[in-house]
Amino acid sequence: MAKKLKLERSVFANIEKELEVPKAWLDGARKEGKLRIFSTFDPGQVDVLARPFKERYPFINIEYSRASHEDRAVRTLVAYKNKKIVTDIITGLGGSYFMFKEIGALEDLRGIPNLKNNPPETVDPEGLWVGMHMRYWCMAYNTKQFKKDEMPKRWDDILTNPKFRNGNLALGNRPQLWALSLWKANGEKWAKDFLAKLLTDVKPQLRREGMNAMLELTAAGEFYASIPSAEYRTYQKQIEGAPVSYHCPEPVPVAVSEMGILKGAPNINSARIFVNWFLSKEGQIAQYSADYAPPVHKELQRREFVPFADEILHKKDAFRDPAIEVEIQPKLLAYWDELWLKSGGRRRGK
Numbered sequence: 001m002a003k004k005l006k007l008e009r010s011v012f013a014n015i016e017k018e019l020e021v022p023k024a025w026l027d028g029a030r031k032e033g034k035l036r037i038f039s040t041f042d043p044g045q046v047d048v049l050a051r052p053f054k055e056r057y058p059f060i061n062i063e064y065s066r067a068s069h070e071d072r073a074v075r076t077l078v079a080y081k082n083k084k085i086v087t088d089i090i091t092g093l094g095g096s097y098f099m100f101k102e103i104g105a106l107e108d109l110r111g112i113p114n115l116k117n118n119p120p121e122t123v124d125p126e127g128l129w130v131g132m133h134m135r136y137w138c139m140a141y142n143t144k145q146f147k148k149d150e151m152p153k154r155w156d157d158i159l160t161n162p163k164f165r166n167g168n169l170a171l172g173n174r175p176q177l178w179a180l181s182l183w184k185a186n187g188e189k190w191a192k193d194f195l196a197k198l199l200t201d202v203k204p205q206l207r208r209e210g211m212n213a214m215l216e217l218t219a220a221g222e223f224y225a226s227i228p229s230a231e232y233r234t235y236q237k238q239i240e241g242a243p244v245s246y247h248c249p250e251p252v253p254v255a256v257s258e259m260g261i262l263k264g265a266p267n268i269n270s271a272r273i274f275v276n277w278f279l280s281k282e283g284q285i286a287q288y289s290a291d292y293a294p295p296v297h298k299e300l301q302r303r304e305f306v307p308f309a310d311e312i313l314h315k316k317d318a319f320r321d322p323a324i325e326v327e328i329q330p331k332l333l334a335y336w337d338e339l340w341l342k343s344g345g346r347r348r349g350k
Contacts, residue, residue, distance in 0.1 A: 001052075001285060001286060001289040002285070004289060005285070005288070005289060005304065006304075007285070007304070011281065011285070011300075012281060012282070014281075015280065015281050015282055018113075018114055018117070018280040018281060018282070019056065019276070019277060019280055019282065020113065021113065021272070021273055021276055024269070025269045025272055025273055026269075026273070027269075028268070028269030028270075029057065029059065029060055029267075029269040029270040029273055030059045031269075032060075032266070032267040032268075032269055032270050033059060033060070033061060033270075034060065034061040034062070034063055034267055034270065035060050035061070035062050035063065035088055035089070035267050035270040035271060035274055036062075036063045036064075036065075036086075036087045036088045036089070036267065037062060037063070037064050037065070037087065037088065037089045037090075037091075037274070038065050038067045038071075038072045038076060038086075038087040038089070038090045038091070039064070039065075039066065039067075039072070039089075039090075039091040039092065040066060040067075040072070040091065040092050040257075041064075041066060041287075041290065041291060042066065042291070043064065043066060045290040045291045046062075046064045046066075046290070048286070048289060048290035049283075049286040049287045049289070049290035049291075050062055050064075050286075051286070052282055052283075052286050053274065053277055053283070053286070056277070057270075057273060057277075060270045060273065060274070062274075065087070069092065069094065069096070072090060072091075072092060073090070073092070073093055073094065073096035073100075074096060076090055076262075077096065077099055077100060077103075077105065080100075080103070080105050080262065081103065085262055085264055085265060085266065087262060087265075088261060088262060088265040088266070088267045088268070088270065088271040089259065089260070089261055089262075089265075089271050089274060089275065090259075090260055090261075090262060091132060091257060091258065091259045091260075092257050092258065093129060093258045093260060093322075094176075094258070094325070097128075097129060097258060097260075097322045097325070098322065098325075098326055100128075100260070101126075101128055104263060105262060105263055106128040106129065106260045106261065106262065106263055107128075107260070107261040107262065107263045107265065107268070107271075108126065108127040108128065109124075109127045109128070109129070109130055109260070109261065109275065110127035111272075112130070112272060112275050112276050112279070113276055114275075114276045114277075114279035114280050115127075115130055115279065117279050117280070117281075117296075117297045117298055117299070118130060118131055118279065118296055118297070118298065119131075119296070119298055121319060121321060122256045122296050124322070128260060129258040129259065129260045129322070130258070130259055130260075130275065130279065131256030131257065131258060131259075131296045132256070132257050132258070132259040132278060132279075132287075132296060133256065133257055133284070133287060133288075133293040133294060133295060133296050134254060134255075134256055134293070134294040134295070134296055134306075135230060135254065135255045135256060135257055135293070136230065136231045136248065136252060136253065136254050136294075136312055137177045137178040137181070137228040137229070137230060137253045137254075137255070138178070138227075138228065138229065138231065138246060138247060138248035138249065138252060138253065138311070138312075139151075139225050139226060139227045139228070139229055139246070139247050139248070139249075140214075140215050140218050140225065140226050140229035140234045140237075140244050140245070140246055140247075141218065141224060141225040141226075141244065141245060141246075141247060142218055142219065142221055142223075142224050142225065142243055142244060143243045143244065143245050144221065144243050145163075145168070145221070145224040145225075146163065146224055146225060148245070148247075150163065151247040151249075152247075152249045153249060153250065154249050154250050155182060155194060155249045155250075156194065157249065158198065158202065158249070159194070159197050159198065159201060159202060163224065164202055164204070164224070164225065165202055165203065167203070167204070167205050167223065168223055168224040168225070169202060169204040169205070169223060169224065169225050169226070169227070170204060170205045170207050170214055170217065170218065170222070170223040170225070170226040170227070171198070171199075171204040171205065171206055171207065171226075171227055172207055172209070172210075172211050172214050172226065172227065172228060173206070173207070173208065173340060173345060174211060174228060175195075175332055175333065175336045176325070176329055176332065176333070177211070177228045177253070177255075178227065178228040178253040179191060179195060179253075179332060179336070180253075180320055180324060180325070180328060180329055180332055181251075181253035181254065181255070181318035181319065181320040181324075182194070182251065182253060182318055183324075183328055183332055184318060184319075184320070184324050184328060185251045185316075185318035186251070186318075188331070191332070192335060195335070195336065195339060196339060199339045199340070199342075199343045200339075200343065203343070204227075205223055206340060206343060206344060206345035206346075207226075208346060211228060211229060211230065211233070212233055214226045214229070215229055215233055215234060215237060215244070216237075218244055219237055219242035219243060219244045221243075228253070229246065231246050231294075231306075231307045231308050231311075231312065232291055232292040232293045232294070232307055234246040234307070234308070235292045235307035235308065236291070236292060245308070246307070246308040246311055247311055248308075248311045248312055248315060250315050250316050251315070251316040251317055251318040252312055252315050252316070252317040252318065253317075253318050253320065254317045254318065254319050254320065255319070255320040255321070256296055257293075258322070259275060259278070261275065279296075279297065280297075281297060281299065281300060284296065284297045284300055285300070285305075288300075288305055292307050294306045294307070
């Protein structure tokens, strides 16, 4: 992996120290023998990122399930309420986090040694979740249709650029991924004015597909650009040779994907070991090698670990944390849904 990413050996300084865990965890994990994980990695990506883990901990057999948010969070929560624990580790809780917190369904992670590697804003104060990697939600564009210097410097510029009109821009029905951060950063009035003008004046295509499918359609030329898009997915398509690139107007919507352990998980020691490993340099580099998601580790906040670094770094950002998902998201979704339906979009799930 280091060779593939052209990393210097110095990047791995102190890696063995990072991976020290209590002997009781190791003894317990040997007895458990397995670990169940619900996440969003593609199965092939899990095979890549887990290789170093399996070499270090061959006695832990990973049972992995790629699941939608409905399966991963909602159904897991319903099962937990019925005293059935269907996984040990769960990621990408998003807006469902507070439902897990409400019923005491998450383990306190503050005993995980490598939590110290994360920036403070990427760790829950009560230790109930930890950021596993960064997520940037900006826009992908077709390089046959847009030149880099034609892209908007700020989000407002989308409203005045005629190339985004006539159905050339596609909009996904996931405002919580990007508009939520902008609402927090620029205020409610700006957000409502911007979204209203975006939908009523620019008149983008209102798409029903998921964000990955929208990226595929952008690459195919179905439209010139799409919002929102993740930087790592766009980079994957670019590596495959697709005519796509990535652009972030300011401020840059940024978040972390959350990882948690279910309270009462039967493979608790294996789960703690995995989370600790994932937050180490080794784990963070392994997951970057697998899917190019930028690491959250403080010492790996470097250009070589951020796809499209020129579009992201050194720009003002707008950070999304679970707190604003409770404070702001309900208002955003209520306003958005009204605009979306008036503009001809369909309800989510329809």
